[in-house]
Amino acid sequence: MHSIETNNSIVHFNQKVYNELNNYLKKTQPSKVFILTDTNTHHHCLPYFLTQIDYSDTLIEVMEMPYGESHKTLEICLGVWEALSEYLADRNSLMINLGGGVVTDLGGFVASTYLRGLSYINVPTSLLAMVDASVGGKTGIDLGHLKNHIGVINEGSMVLIDAHYLKTLPEREVISGYAEILKHGLISSLDYWETVKQINFDNFESLADIIHQSVKIKQSIVSEDINEAGLRKILNFGHTLGHAVESYFLNRDEDNALLHGEAIAIGMILESFLSHHTVSLSEDALYDISNVLISTYGKTSLPKAAQNEIVKLLIHDKKNSHGKIQFVLLQDIGQPILDQTVSDPLIYDAFDYYNSL
Amino acid sequence: MHSIETNNSIVHFNQKVYNELNNYLKKTQPSKVFILTDTNTHHHCLPYFLTQIDYSDTLIEVMEMPYGESHKTLEICLGVWEALSEYLADRNSLMINLGGGVVTDLGGFVASTYLRGLSYINVPTSLLAMVDASVGGKTGIDLGHLKNHIGVINEGSMVLIDAHYLKTLPEREVISGYAEILKHGLISSLDYWETVKQINFDNFESLADIIHQSVKIKQSIVSEDINEAGLRKILNFGHTLGHAVESYFLNRDEDNALLHGEAIAIGMILESFLSHHTVSLSEDALYDISNVLISTYGKTSLPKAAQNEIVKLLIHDKKNSHGKIQFVLLQDIGQPILDQTVSDPLIYDAFDYYNSL
Numbered sequence: 203m204h205s206i207e208t209n210n211s212i213v214h215f216n217q218k219v220y221n222e223l224n225n226y227l228k229k230t231q232p233s234k235v236f237i238l239t240d241t242n243t244h245h246h247c248l249p250y251f252l253t254q255i256d257y258s259d260t261l262i263e264v265m266e267m268p269y270g271e272s273h274k275t276l277e278i279c280l281g282v283w284e285a286l287s288e289y290l291a292d293r294n295s296l297m298i299n300l301g302g303g304v305v306t307d308l309g310g311f312v313a314s315t316y317l318r319g320l321s322y323i324n325v326p327t328s329l330l331a332m333v334d335a336s337v338g339g340k341t342g343i344d345l346g347h348l349k350n351h352i353g354v355i356n357e358g359s360m361v362l363i364d365a366h367y368l369k370t371l372p373e374r375e376v377i378s379g380y381a382e383i384l385k386h387g388l389i390s391s392l393d394y395w396e397t398v399k400q401i402n403f404d405n406f407e408s409l410a411d412i413i414h415q416s417v418k419i420k421q422s423i424v425s426e427d428i429n430e431a432g433l434r435k436i437l438n439f440g441h442t443l444g445h446a447v448e449s450y451f452l453n454r455d456e457d458n459a460l461l462h463g464e465a466i467a468i469g470m471i472l473e474s475f476l477s478h479h480t481v482s483l484s485e486d487a488l489y490d491i492s493n494v495l496i497s498t499y500g501k502t503s504l505p506k507a508a509q510n511e512i513v514k515l516l517i518h519d520k521k522n523s524h525g526k527i528q529f530v531l532l533q534d535i536g537q538p539i540l541d542q543t544v545s546d547p548l549i550y551d552a553f554d555y556y557n558s559l
Numbered sequence: 560m561h562s563i564e565t566n567n568s569i570v571h572f573n574q575k576v577y578n579e580l581n582n583y584l585k586k587t588q589p590s591k592v593f594i595l596t597d598t599n600t601h602h603h604c605l606p607y608f609l610t611q612i613d614y615s616d617t618l619i620e621v622m623e624m625p626y627g628e629s630h631k632t633l634e635i636c637l638g639v640w641e642a643l644s645e646y647l648a649d650r651n652s653l654m655i656n657l658g659g660g661v662v663t664d665l666g667g668f669v670a671s672t673y674l675r676g677l678s679y680i681n682v683p684t685s686l687l688a689m690v691d692a693s694v695g696g697k698t699g700i701d702l703g704h705l706k707n708h709i710g711v712i713n714e715g716s717m718v719l720i721d722a723h724y725l726k727t728l729p730e731r732e733v734i735s736g737y738a739e740i741l742k743h744g745l746i747s748s749l750d751y752w753e754t755v756k757q758i759n760f761d762n763f764e765s766l767a768d769i770i771h772q773s774v775k776i777k778q779s780i781v782s783e784d785i786n787e788a789g790l791r792k793i794l795n796f797g798h799t800l801g802h803a804v805e806s807y808f809l810n811r812d813e814d815n816a817l818l819h820g821e822a823i824a825i826g827m828i829l830e831s832f833l834s835h836h837t838v839s840l841s842e843d844a845l846y847d848i849s850n851v852l853i854s855t856y857g858k859t860s861l862p863k864a865a866q867n868e869i870v871k872l873l874i875h876d877k878k879n880s881h882g883k884i885q886f887v888l889l890q891d892i893g894q895p896i897l898d899q900t901v902s903d904p905l906i907y908d909a910f911d912y913y914n915s916l
Contacts, residue, residue, distance in 0.1 A: 233881040276637060283702055283709060287875065294880045315672070317877045318699060318710045319786070342675060345640055352640060353675045354711055429676070518644065520674045523651045524590040 206418055208425040211357035213337060213417055216410060219362035220254040223323070226360065227260060232296035232321070234261045236286060238309040241269040243301040246370040247327045251300055263289045267305070271452065271459065274304045274344045276352070282312045286320075296321050299358075302328035302375070303335030303462065307350065310341030314356040322358040327367040329379025330463055333386070333416040336361050338424040338437075347453045348518050349445050355429060363417065365410040376403060377498060378463030381440075384498075385470060386416045388491065389436045391536040394419070399494045436538040438521060439530045443549075444469020446515040450508060460502065467499040468556065475552040476544050477531040487535050496559050509553045513546065563775055565782040568714035570694060570774055573767060576719035577611040580680070583717065584617060589653035589678070591618045593643060595666040598626040600658040603727040604684045608657055620646045624662065628809065628816065631661045631701050633709070639669045643677075653678050656715075659685035659732070660692030660819065664707065667698030671713040679715040684724040686736025687820055690743070690773040693718050695781040695794075704810045705875050706802050712786060720774065722767040733760060734855060735820030738797075741851065742827060743773045746793045748893040751776070756851045793895040795878060796887045800906075801826020803872040807865060817859065824856040825913065832909040833901050834888040844892050853916050866910045870903065 205222075206213045214222045227235070235257065239248050244266045252262075265285050267278050286295075297320050299309030306324045313322035326336035342353020368376060380401065387395030394415065401412060420437065427434040448465035451458070460468075474491045477483035504512075521528045529542045562579075563570045571579045584592070592614065596605050601623045609619075622642050624635050643652075654677050656666030663681045670679035683693035699710020725733060737758065744752030751772065758769060777794065784791040805822035808815070817825075831848045834840035861869075878885045886899045 276633070280633060287702060287705060287708065290874065290882070292879045292881070293877065315709050315711055317708065318697065318712050340675065345644060348644060351644065351674065352672050354672055354713075355675050356711075517647065520650065522649045524649070525647070 206421050208357065208421055211339065211359065211361065213361040213363060213421065215363050215414055216365060219325075219364050222360065223254075223362060224256045226323075227256065227296075230296070230321070231294075232260060233292050233294040234263060234289070235296050235298060236289070236291060237262060237264045237298045237300055238282065238305055238312075239264060239266050240273075240301050240305050241266060243305065243327050247300055247367055251325065267308070269304075271304055271462070274308050274342075276343060276345075279308060279312055279343055282308070283316055286312070286316050291316065291320065293317050293320065296323065296359075298323045298325060299336075300325045300327060301331070302326065303331045306331050306336040307340070307342050307353070310339075310356065310358060311343055311353050313358070314341055314354050319356070324358050324361045326361065326363060328371055329368055329376050329413070330382060331379075332363050332365070332368075332413050333379060334382040334420065336363075337417055337420055339428060347449050349449055350520070351518070357428075363413060365406070365413055368409070373403075374461065378461035380498065381463030381466045381470070381495075383412060383416050384494065385437075385440055385466065386419045388470065388474075388532060388535055389439050389530075389538045390419050392534075393536075395535050432540065435521060435528075435540050436530050439532065439538055440466045440470035440473055442469065442516065442519050442521065442527065442529050443472045443512070443552075445519065446512045447504075449515050450512045453511075464499055464502070467495045468502060468504075471495050471556050471559070472549075472552040473529060473531060475555045476529060476542075476548060477533070479548060479551070480542065480544055481531050481539055482533045483531070484534070487532075491535075492559055501556075501559060504553055504557060509550060513549060516549075563771075563778050565714065565778055568696065568716065568718065570718040570720060570778065572720050572771055573722060576682075576721050579717065580611075580719060581613045583680070584613070584653075587653070587678070588651075589617060590649050590651040591620060591646070592653050592655060593646070593648060594619060594621045594655045594657055595639065595662055595669075596621060596623050597630075597658050597662050598623065600662065600684050604657055604724055608682065624665070626661075628661055628819070631665050631699075633700060633702075636665060636669055636700055639665070640673055643669070643673050648673065648677065650674050650677065653680065653716075655680045655682060656693075657682045657684060658688070659683065660688045663688050663693040664697070664699050664710070667696075667713065667715060668700055668710050670715070671698055671711050676713070681715050681718045683718065683720060685728055686725055686733050686770070687739060688736075689720050689722070689725075689770050690736060691739040691777065693720075694774055694777055696785060704806050706806055707877070708875070714785075720770060722763070722770055725766070730760075731818065735818035737855065738820030738823045738827070738852075740769060740773050741855075742794075742797055742823065743776045745827065745831075745848065745889060745892055746796050746887075746895045747776050749891075750893075752892050789897065792878060792885075792897050793887055796889065796895055797823045797827030797830055799826065799873065799876050799878065799884065799886050800829045800869070800909075802876065803869045804859075804861075806872050807869045810868075821856055821859070824852045825859060825861075828852050828913050828916070829906075829909040830886060830888060832912045833886060833899075833905060834890070836905060836908070837899065837901055838888050838896055839890045840888070841891070844889075848892075849916055858913075858916065861910055861914060866907060870906060873906075 324336035339357035342350035345351035681693035696714035699707035702708035801823035
């Protein structure tokens with residue numbers, strides 16, 4: 203599998219990642235290496251990671267943050283900044299973010315803002331982080347319950363994708379990450395959608411291959427439009443309503459919140475319904491998408507009261523402009539269209555459609 | 560006076576600034592304009608500013624933060640982020656930072672990180688912010704007592720320098736900003752040093768001209784090296800010890816802390832002493848620099864206990880690498896040299912020299 207390069211960053215895959223990392227350490231001679239983990243990756247991934255890297259010449263400090271979406275906060279950021287300060291990180295220090303999307307998003311933000319920017323490397327350990335969060339330079343934390351509201355766009359020096367970490371992951375986490383792969387199908391081509399909708403998670407080689415293809419799709423979009431002026435917005439398909447659904451459940455009960463991909467799956471069904479009714483997505487395509495997503499993710503109860511709260515949350519979506527909610531919709535599978543507005547009643551119709559499935 | 564342009568940003572001066580701003584507003588049609596002020600600029604500068612801009616088509620929200628260096632904190636950032644969220648800032652919103660260095664540094668950081676980056680414009684109202692802080696894209700806040708430890712480098716869309724705001728400024732603030740102008744002399748040329756050391760603050764036209772020249776010097780350095788990989792470090796002359804002196808007094812007694820320029824003036828004397836003893840700065844030049852600075856800023860008591868604390872603080876300087884403290888020194892007036900290390904005893908000798916003046 204080939205490495206995928208953009209202007210500022212490079213993604214390496216599987217067998218070669220530790221060689222590449224060791225070469226990088228030898229070449230750049232960081233003054234110290236700070237590895238950010240969470241409670242889970244500290245236990246399940248760090249021991250293996252440390253056997254793979256050659257740090258005879260380098261001082262390593264390991265930092266651990268609590269696991270989970272509800273810890274992607276300014277408070278945790280402050281803790282990591284203070285740890286960097288206490289252990290005397292300087293501008294030649296390197297940060298390695300070893301974990302899922304929360305660790306790579308928060309760690310990337312911390313590194314990008316400490317002393318106005320340290321180098322950092324992402325080592326994603328969840329499927330979601332491998333195919334989405336760790337790639338493309340979006341870093342960020344939540345502002346209260348507003349997802350990723352504070353952050354910067356700054357690609358790390360490298361992303362090292364070793365699919366073997368997926369073996370440490372609970373099945374529910376893998377399935378959650380799969381939602382972003384399905385999204386890559388819907389926004390890129392009918393061919394890729396047909397491939398990914400029949401993925402076999404037991405076939406490790408084919409999964410690793412799909413990860414590679416998905417990263418390639420994401421990187422080719424990002425490298426055209428790193429600052430999300432236009433094209434990059436297509437990666438937000440399913441995310442306008444999906445983020446609002448995710449925020450709603452996170453606000454209500456942190457412990458039983460939906461995983462990111464589970465919320466995005468709901469968002470993709472809702473936004474496919476909007477696509478069918480406002481642009482040209484066919485009824486067959488809508489049913490196909492709905493069937494794949496419902497059979498993978500099941501259904502979540504969304505009564506009227508929940509719908510009202512979710513619609514209220516839409517107003518904070520990052521893609522909004524001049525007070526208008528902007529959707530990415532599908533003209534067909536593989537044919538996204540940007541900056542679409544829809545009426546509020548149609549959004550409620552979409553919820554009714556979802557509930558009727 | 561000509562505008563000064565870099566890759567991403569443009570600085571306008573005096574008469575033309577409000578025209579330029581009004582043209583910018585007409586062209587970009589921001590969804591909302593958020594003006595960040597502090598207690599002082601809200602009172603002394605905002606009323607005039609509002610009479611100059613044409614906002615008939617634009618919604619304006621004014622935000623006010625408390626005045627002073629001790630408020631350049633994460634807590635205030637959070638307050639401004641939350642205000643942006645409450646008043647529904649979106650990616651097409653514009654932030655205008657109307658104030659001294661604290662407002663432009665913190666406001667630039669808030670804008671650069673809100674929704675992963677809003678456009679912003681600096682309108683510096685202090686001499687320090689006009690010739691230094693508001694220009695060149697360094698944004699940041701303090702981490703506890705560590706100055707500017709958290710931030711990003713991101714130039715705003717424009718800097719609008721209207722020297723008339725200086726008339727609202729206490730004399731002590733003007734003199735503080737003058738330290739950065741003196742620094743521009745020391746790092747750029749003997750000619751400019753001779754010009755700026757005899758500045759006449761009562762002659763408004765000549766002061767406006769000096770501001771223009773100083774911004775030109777700073778911008779020409781920054782545009783060669785925005786990320787401070789090399790050349791830009793020369794702007795830190797006087798700042799390695801100066802920042803530590805500033806932090807020391809800020810830690811001790813926030814209300815009687817030194818102003819930034821007052822601390823940097825001490826730093827420039829100390830680092831000129833180091834320059835004389837380790838590189839080729841002549842004794843005459845050292846005396847010339849010391850005389851100008853002492854006659855402008857007077858002397859501050861730095862007993863042994865203070866010296867010890869200040870030396871301890873040096874270890875957190877942002878230019879350090881691999882545990883070594885890196886100084887910018889002067890081979891001669893106008894001839895800075897980067898990445899110099901000196902022995903601890905020589906630093907204590909520099910304090911003795913300062914105390915003997």
